[in-house]
Amino acid sequence: MLIPKFPITCPSCEGPLHVSQLSCPSCSTKVSGDFPLPVLLRLTQEEQNFILQFFLFSGSLKEMASQMGISYPTVRNRLDDLINKIKQLQSQE
Amino acid sequence: MKKTLLNPFEKYNEAQLLTFGVIALVLCAYLGYFFEIRFDNILHLSTAKNITFLQSLLENAVNLLCVFVFLYPLGLIINKKTRFIDILNTVVVARSLCCLMVLCTRAFDMAGINETIINNSTNPYDIQFTPVQLAIILILAFLLIGILIWHIALLYNGFKTATNLKSVRDKILFAVAILLADILSMILIPLLN
Numbered sequence: 001m002l003i004p005k006f007p008i009t010c011p012s013c014e015g016p017l018h019v020s021q022l023s024c025p026s027c028s029t030k031v032s033g034d035f036p037l038p039v040l041l042r043l044t045q046e047e048q049n050f051i052l053q054f055f056l057f058s059g060s061l062k063e064m065a066s067q068m069g070i071s072y073p074t075v076r077n078r079l080d081d082l083i084n085k086i087k088q089l090q091s092q093e
Numbered sequence: 094m095k096k097t098l099l100n101p102f103e104k105y106n107e108a109q110l111l112t113f114g115v116i117a118l119v120l121c122a123y124l125g126y127f128f129e130i131r132f133d134n135i136l137h138l139s140t141a142k143n144i145t146f147l148q149s150l151l152e153n154a155v156n157l158l159c160v161f162v163f164l165y166p167l168g169l170i171i172n173k174k175t176r177f178i179d180i181l182n183t184v185v186v187a188r189s190l191c192c193l194m195v196l197c198t199r200a201f202d203m204a205g206i207n208e209t210i211i212n213n214s215t216n217p218y219d220i221q222f223t224p225v226q227l228a229i230i231l232i233l234a235f236l237l238i239g240i241l242i243w244h245i246a247l248l249y250n251g252f253k254t255a256t257n258l259k260s261v262r263d264k265i266l267f268a269v270a271i272l273l274a275d276i277l278s279m280i281l282i283p284l285l286n
Contacts, residue, residue, distance in 0.1 A: 065106070066106070069104070070103055070104060071102060071103055071104060071105060071106055071107070071254070072106065072107065073102070073176070073179050073254050073255050073257075074102075074103045074254060076174065076257075077254065077257040080172075080174075080257055081257070
């Protein structure tokens with residue numbers, strides 16, 4: 001089954017998207033408002049996957065590097081870049 | 094393939110890179126001894142007579158250390174998490190290209206060309222190379238320049254991977270470090286003899 005990609009930026013002006021409506025699939029209740037996306041959801045799919053992998057490997061960059069088939073400093077650099085990006089997103093809130 | 098040749102540091106782990114680098118270093122030293130080539134500084138070769146394997150190995154080691162001594166502290170300044178082994182691998186893997194330089198230098202018969210230059214050393218304008226000699230000089234020049242560019246690219250990519258290099262200032266400092274390493278090797282290598 002094809003899982004649609006979760007959009008995080010506007011396809012028209014590339015600005016950040018907000019959640020304006022949430023619905024319950026079992027009782028069809030709809031909740032409307034203006035909810036900014038949580039920081040983690042404002043990352044790209046690849047970045048979210050990276051964080052998930054980091055978590056699943058209990059924070060071991062060495063194991064991650066070994067499983068991903070890349071070198072330890074490359075994994076560390078990606079983590080550092082991601083940390084900087086998240087700090088920037090947090091400071092914008 | 095292109096990525097592996099220009100930036101093996103992203104793909105291979107430190108043990109693999111170090112093993113390759115050390116083998117290449119020893120091979121380089123042996124080729125220098127066998128083909129009578131000296132490694133005057135980090136980016137230069139010259140011919141030599143009666144060079145021993147130990148001398149050749151020592152010259153390679155000194156050249157390697159000269160680069161390391163500047164790149165490692167710079168790496169720590171740029172990124173506190175820079176590891177010793179990553180900078181060492183950068184230097185050792187980049188140095189492996191000297192093997193290619195030695196082989197290229199000896200692949201062509203330079204004896205006739207050297208003789209022409211020596212015989213006309215008093216007046217360079219009298220030097221007349223044959224078309225074959227000119228072709229050899231051009232091919233060798235392109236090959237060696239290509240290998241030199243590859244060497245610098247490996248040093249840069251390895252350093253970038255080890256330190257997560259980003260700013261222009263840090264890139265300029267990298268270039269300055271290489272130049273200083275070259276100067277240091279030019280001072281230290283003659284002291285070995």
